[in-house]
Amino acid sequence: MKKLIRHLMLLTALTIFIANAADAQVVYITKTGSKYHEETCRYLSHSKYPIALIDAKERGYEPCKVCKPTTTVTQKEVEIDKSKIIDPPRPEKNVVSSQCSAIAKTTGNRCRRMTKNVSGKCWQHE
Structure with missing residues (x-):
């Protein structure tokens, strides 16, 4: 045992x-x-x-x-x-940031934030 x-x-x-x-x-x-x-x-x-x-x-x-x-x-x-x-996912080496393409509701102007997102919009406007 x-x-x-x-x-x-x-x-x-x-x-x-x-x-x-x-x-x-x-x-x-x-x-x-x-x-x-x-x-x-x-x-x-x-x-x-x-x-x-x-x-x-x-x-x-x-x-x-x-x-x-x-x-x-x-x-x-x-x-x-x-x-x-x-x-x-492997990070892309040559990612270029661009200005957000959304229109801000408060001012009616284009958003000033920069983004690397492929949609062209920053974190706030996605």
């Missing part, structure tokens, strides 16, 4: 270790940043996209200095569930 309990404890510990190793391979990036983060990092409050650690390194992302995510790939053979990982 004691051997059975030991084997079950060993099996449980091994399962937890393998699950943690697979989870450690997923890191998070933001829409416009150049760093990758852990899921609990404070810099992920506005946007976060899961990505494989290998892919993040290949794209040139660097580890965050605040949350200090894992930097080593421990098991290349571990298959990460591809349904969890979304191909995050």
Whole structure:
């Protein structure tokens, strides 16, 4: 009976270790940043996209200095569930800001704010 309990404890510990190793391979990036983060990092409050650690390194992302995510790939053979990982948008390098095209209600003149939005309107007039 004691051997059975030991084997079950060993099996449980091994399962937890393998699950943690697979989870450690997923890191998070933001829409416009150049760093990758852990899921609990404070810099992920506005946007976060899961990505494989290998892919993040290949794209040139660097580890965050605040949350200090894992930097080593421990098991290349571990298959990460591809349904969890979304191909995050890559920021466009040559985005030019332009003046908002909306008309302000209070003055009747064109809005003075600048925007990089493709619709041509600022955050207030979208």
